[in-house]
Amino acid sequence: MAQWWWEGRELRILVLASLSAQYFLVLFAGVRKFHIPPWLRVSFRLAHIGSDALAIFTLATLFSRQKNGPSCSYARGSHSLELLWAPIVLMHLGGQVVITTYKIEDNEQWSRHILTSLSKVVVALYVFYKSWSSNDKSLLAATILLFFMVIIRCFQKALDLKSSSFNALRKASSSGISIIRGTYVTEKRRLDKFIKKARKVVHRDGPRGSPADLPRLPYQLFLDFPCLYSDRVGILNFWLLDPKSAYQAIERALSAMTSFLYTKDDTVKPYLGSKEASATAVFRRCTQILAYATLIVAICLVQTSSQKKDYNSEDTWVTLVLLWGTFVLELVYLGVQTAFRDRFSGRVLQHSLIGLLAHNRRHSRLRTIAGWLQCKDFLDDCWHMKPIYSCEEITELVRQHVESLWKHCILDNETYRRHNDTRGEWTLTSKRCLGELGWSIRRPFDESIILWHLATDLCFQAIDLMFHGEVTSPDDRECARRCREMSNYMMHLLFDNPEMLMPGSRKSLFTRAYQELEDMLRYEEEARLNEDQITLLVFERCHRGITGDALRLAESLLVDAYHGDATRMWKVIQGVWVEVLCFSAGRCRGYLHAETLGTGVEYLSYVWVLLAHAGMETFPEKLQREGLSVEGDDRV
Numbered sequence: 010m011a012q013w014w015w016e017g018r019e020l021r022i023l024v025l026a027s028l029s030a031q032y033f034l035v036l037f038a039g040v041r042k043f044h045i046p047p048w049l050r051v052s053f054r055l056a057h058i059g060s061d062a063l064a065i066f067t068l069a070t071l072f073s074r075q076k077n078g079p080s081c082s083y084a085r086g087s088h089s090l091e092l093l094w095a096p097i098v099l100m101h102l103g104g105q106v107v108i109t110t111y112k113i114e115d116n117e118q119w120s121r122h123i124l125t126s127l128s129k130v131v132v133a134l135y136v137f138y139k140s141w142s143s144n145d146k147s148l149l150a151a152t153i154l155l156f157f158m159v160i161i162r163c164f165q166k167a168l169d170l171k172s173s174s175f176n177a178l179r180k181a182s183s184s185g186i187s188i189i190r191g192t193y194v195t196e197k198r199r200l201d202k203f204i205k206k207a208r209k210v211v212h213r214d215g216p217r218g219s220p221a222d223l224p225r226l227p228y229q230l231f232l233d234f235p236c237l238y239s240d241r242v243g244i245l246n247f248w249l250l251d252p253k254s255a256y257q258a259i260e261r262a263l264s265a266m267t268s269f270l271y272t273k274d275d276t277v278k279p280y281l282g283s284k285e286a287s288a289t290a291v292f293r294r295c296t297q298i299l300a301y302a303t304l305i306v307a308i309c310l311v312q313t314s315s316q317k318k319d320y321n322s323e324d325t326w327v328t329l330v331l332l333w334g335t336f337v338l339e340l341v342y343l344g345v346q347t348a349f350r351d352r353f354s355g356r357v358l359q360h361s362l363i364g365l366l367a368h369n370r371r372h373s374r375l376r377t378i379a380g381w382l383q384c385k386d387f388l389d390d391c392w393h394m395k396p397i398y399s400c401e402e403i404t405e406l407v408r409q410h411v412e413s414l415w416k417h418c419i420l421d422n423e424t425y426r427r428h429n430d431t432r433g434e435w436t437l438t439s440k441r442c443l444g445e446l447g448w449s450i451r452r453p454f455d456e457s458i459i460l461w462h463l464a465t466d467l468c469f470q471a472i473d474l475m476f477h478g479e480v481t482s483p484d485d486r487e488c489a490r491r492c493r494e495m496s497n498y499m500m501h502l503l504f505d506n507p508e509m510l511m512p513g514s515r516k517s518l519f520t521r522a523y524q525e526l527e528d529m530l531r532y533e534e535e536a537r538l539n540e541d542q543i544t545l546l547v548f549e550r551c552h553r554g555i556t557g558d559a560l561r562l563a564e565s566l567l568v569d570a571y572h573g574d575a576t577r578m579w580k581v582i583q584g585v586w587v588e589v590l591c592f593s594a595g596r597c598r599g600y601l602h603a604e605t606l607g608t609g610v611e612y613l614s615y616v617w618v619l620l621a622h623a624g625m626e627t628f629p630e631k632l633q634r635e636g637l638s639v640e641g642d643d644r645v
Contacts, residue, residue, distance in 0.1 A: 018323075019070060020067070020070055020071060020074060020091065020094070021323065021324070021327045023063070023066065023067040023070055024067055024094050024097070024098060024327065024331060025327065025330065025331075026063060026067075027060065027063050027064050027067050027098055027101050028101070028330075028331060028334045028335065028338075030056055030059065030060040030063055030101070031060065031101050031338055032334075032338065032341070033056050034053075034056055034057060034060060035338060035341055035342060036341070037053055037056075038272065050608070060101065061102060064098050064099075064101045064102040065102065065129075067094075067098050068095060068098055068099070068102075068129070068133065071091060071092075071094060071095055071098070072132075072133075072136050074091065090148065090320045090321070090324050090325065090328055091324065092136075092137050092140060092141060092152060093148060093151060093152050093155070093307075093311070093328055094327075094328065094331060095133045095136070095137065095152075096133070096152065096155035096156045096158070096159045097155060097331050097332070097335055099129065099130060099133060099156075099159045100155075100158070100159055100162055100335060102126070102129065112607065113175075113270055113271075113600075113603060113604050113607060115170065116170045116171075116173045116174040116175070116270070117170075117174050117175070117176060118170065119167045119168075119170035119171040119174060120167070122163075122166060122167050122170060123163065123164070123167045126163035126166070126167070127160075127163060130156070130159060130160055130163060133156075134156060137152065137156070145314055147310040147311070147313060147314040148310065148311065148314055150310055151306070151307040151310040151311055154303050154306060154307055154310075155303065155307055157303070158299065158300055158303045158304075161296050161299065162296065162300075165292065165293060165296050168292060168293075169293070173269060173270050173271075175232065175600065175603075178231075178232055179232055179234075199237075199238045199239075200238065200422050200425070201421070201422060202238070203238035203241070203242065203624070204419065204420075204421065204422065204425055206242055206245065207245050207415060207419075207624040208415060208416075208419070210245045210246065210248050210249070211248045211412060211415040211416060212416065213248070213249070223244065223246055223247060223250070223258050223261075223622075225262065225265060226244065226262045226265075226266075226618065226621055226622070230599050230621055230627060231266060231599040231600065231602065231603045232599060232600075233598055233599045233600065233628060233629045234629055235627065235629040235630050235633055236627070241621075241624065244621070244622050244624075245622075245623075245624050247622035247623060248412070248415075248623070252405050252408065255404075255408060255619075255622075256401050256404055256405070258622065259404065259615055259618045259619055259622065260353055262618045262622070263353065263606065263610055263614060263615070263618060264353065266603060266606060267606040267607070267610070270603055270606065270607070271606065271607045297339065300339055301336070301339060304332060304335060304336040304339070305336070307332055308329070308332045308333065308336070311325075311328060311329065311332065312329075353400075353610055355398055355400040355401060356396040356397070356398055356400065356609075356612075357396060357397050357398075357399055357400050357403065357494060357498050357612045358394075358396050358498060358501045358505070358611075358612070359394040359395070359396055359397060359494070359497035359498060359500075359501055360394060360497055360498075360500045360501035360503075360504050360505065361394055361462075361466065361497050361500060361540075362459070362462060362463060362466070362500060362519065362522055362523060362526065363463070363466050363526070363540050363543050363544065363547075364394055364497075364540060365523065366523065366526050366527060366530070366543060367538060367539055367540050367543055370530070370538055394497065397494050399490075399491065399494050400612060400615060402491065403491060403494065403495060403590075403612070404615055404616070404619060406491065406583065406587050407587055407590060407591060407616055407619055408619060408623070410584070410587045410588070410591070411591070411619070411620065411623045411625060412623075414428050414435075415623075415624070418435070425626070426626065429595060429625055429626040429631070430592070431588050431592065432450055432454065432457070432585075432588050432589050432592035433449075433450040433457075433584070433585040433588050433589060434447075434450065434588075435584075435588060436581060436584030436585050436587075436588055437450070437581070437584075437585070439584075440577065440580070440581050440584070442565075442581060445565050446562065446565055446566070446581075449461065449464075449558075449562050450585070454510075454511050454514070454592070454593075455503060455507070455510065455511070455513075455514040455515050455518050456518055456555070457589075458499050458500065458503055458510070458589070459500075459503070459518055459519065459522050459555055459559070460555065460558055460559045460562055461496065461559075461562070461582075461585060461586070461589070462496045462497075462499065462500045462559075463522070463547075463555075463556060463559030463560075463562075463563070464559050464560075464562040464563040464566060464582075465492055465493055465496040465582055465586075466493070466496070466540075466544065467544055467547060467548070467559065467560065467563035468489075468563050468566050468567055468570070468578065468582065469489055469492070469493050470540065470541055470544035470545075471544070471548070471563070471567055471570075472489065472570060472575060473541070482576070484576070485575050485576050485579055488576075488579040488580065488583055489579050491583060492579060492582045492583050492586055495583075495586035495587070495589075495590060496586060498612055499586070499589060499590070499593070500519070502514075502593070502611075502613065503516060503518070503519055504516060504519050506605075506611065508601060509593075509597050509601050509602075509605070509611060509613055510593055510597075511593055511596050511597070512596070512598075518555070521554075521555060522554075522555045522556060525551070525553075525554045525555060525556045526543070526547070526551075526556060529546060529547070529550050529551060529556070530543070530546065547560060548560065566578050566581065566582065569581075590613070590616050591616060591620060591625070593613060593616075594613050594614075594616035594617040594620055595617070595620060595625065595626065595627070595628060595631065596628060596631070597613060597617060597628065598628060599628065602614045602617055
């Protein structure tokens with residue numbers, strides 16, 4: 010009985026499930042811009058992959074039923090009507106309405122998509138030709154129209170992938186933009202002119218603009234192509250924006266590139282400078298209008314069919330649901346793309362060395378089981394601190410830092426390049442503590458990150474534990490909180506995304522520092538130590554290795570606090586972390602920024618876009634400048 014029921018309704022359930030999967034992907038497409046829980050991201054990924062598998066299985070089931078012929082009891086009266094479902098399912102298989110690709114690498118597979126899609130369409134047309142036996146001309150016309158629409162959709166998806174592929178963007182950039190470098194003297198003059206223009210804009214006091222008035226970032230930045238200084242002059246109007254508008258401009262730039270690479274939002278394509286992308290956007294608009302018209306005509310033809318009464322009522326109902334559902338899906342796309350445009354979560358991910366140790370000691374039994382199963386590292390990778398929502402506040406600190414550089418430090422080519430290479434030197438020099446603390450920023454960059462991360466945690470806990478907050482003002486506490494947030498974010502990059510931190514960054518340093526802390530607590534009887542207690546033990550017991558150097562750095566920083574000037578200490582720490590953020594963002598490849606946009610933008614991309622808007626040196630410009638050298642880091 011159950012088998013008979015399933016055989017009679019299997020195909021109906023499958024086609025409706027395929028339609029439901031498309032709705033799920035459309036409604037949740039916007040969450041890709043946010044940092045969402047891993048289970049939801051896995052669900053979205055499975056739905057993205059499973060929707061294609063479901064569509065293929067549905068087509069296979071449909072073709073199998075057609076092969077058996079209309080004599081089957083469950084197909085009688087619906088043999089021809091079911092053939093109408095094939096092009097609708099093929100539309101689902103041709104690509105989601107909102108999403109072009111899930112991973113940026115898929116854009117390079119546009120030619121393979123054409124071959125696979127056309128092969129499926131050809132097979133479907135062959136089955137349709139061999140199986141059609143009805144004399145219902147209305148149904149035949151509706152099916153042919155839908156097949157015509159499917160063929161166009163296959164080419165549209167391929168063009169979407171091609172126009173968003175990095176290979177196509179590189180070709181367009183190479184052919185459309187002259188980036189032939191001149192002599193050293195010519196380049197020096199261009200940079201001189203750019204610096205003078207930038208300083209003039211930064212010092213200008215005039216009417217404030219809006220983010221919409223700011224030119225879009227050249228997409229060559231994501232390709233790691235050097236942009237002409239003349240092309241970047243218009244973006245300098247970023248300095249005419251107020252802090253709130255400046256932050257919105259950064260989000261608009263990131264959102265535009267996300268839409269360009271991962272979605273079918275054609276409103277941003279023309280602004281990114283690709284003529285081919287603009288042509289693809291026009292073609293998409295035409296096919297979208299054609300899709301509306303085709304679906305409406307198909308619905309009318311099915312509704313007015315003279316043989317409608319001869320078909321199974323359930324199959325007729327399913328057919329209309331598919332047609333209307335697909336039509337509404339096209340309309341939902343318009344609302345979804347508008348609702349999620351220019352929006353991000355504003356979260357900054359966090360990770361803490363001492364926090365991880367405290368967490369693992371609280372869950373020592375789970376760690377023991379993980380050790381037996383040889384998956385301790387996997388367990389550590391799964392642990393994350395709660396993210397914070399200080400993206401706008403930290404971005405404003407970076408903006409103020411860059412503005413200060415333009416107003417007081419950058420005067421010519423030499424100072425421009427020097428201050429694009431600092432990672433704490435400017436702050437330590439201005440605070441007159443380079444002699445005492447300079448050794449900590451002359452270490453390899455990844456090692457310096459761990460030193461300052463541990464030192465920041467030690468200073469933060471020392472103020473609370475030893476002075477009970479009495480020597481700190483509300484402003485100092487706010488500054489301390491921002492310092493710790495930036496510190497934890499840089500540690501997140503080292504642990505979870507070391508390539509973005511800087512090429513060659515060693516995650517093993519994190520493991521080494523963690524092992525030193527774990528060895529320090531090996532004979533500690535109390536298992537449930539919190540972060541405050543671990544910090545006190547670090548002050549008492551850590552005197553060697555990375556943790557010993559971090560303790561020495563923290564003690565040097567705390568000298569000001571001991572003398573009642575905690576404000577100076579926090580300003581030093583804050584200044585160093587802001588410079589470190591800028592240093593890391595300026596050395597991260599554009600491709601890595603583009604890659605993370607599809608899984609929730611990294612905060613480092615905010616800093617990267619801000620630096621580009623603010624007229625600072627970009628990564629390709631650093632690589633192509635003459636006589637590249639970075640003080641204190643031989644590996645750069």
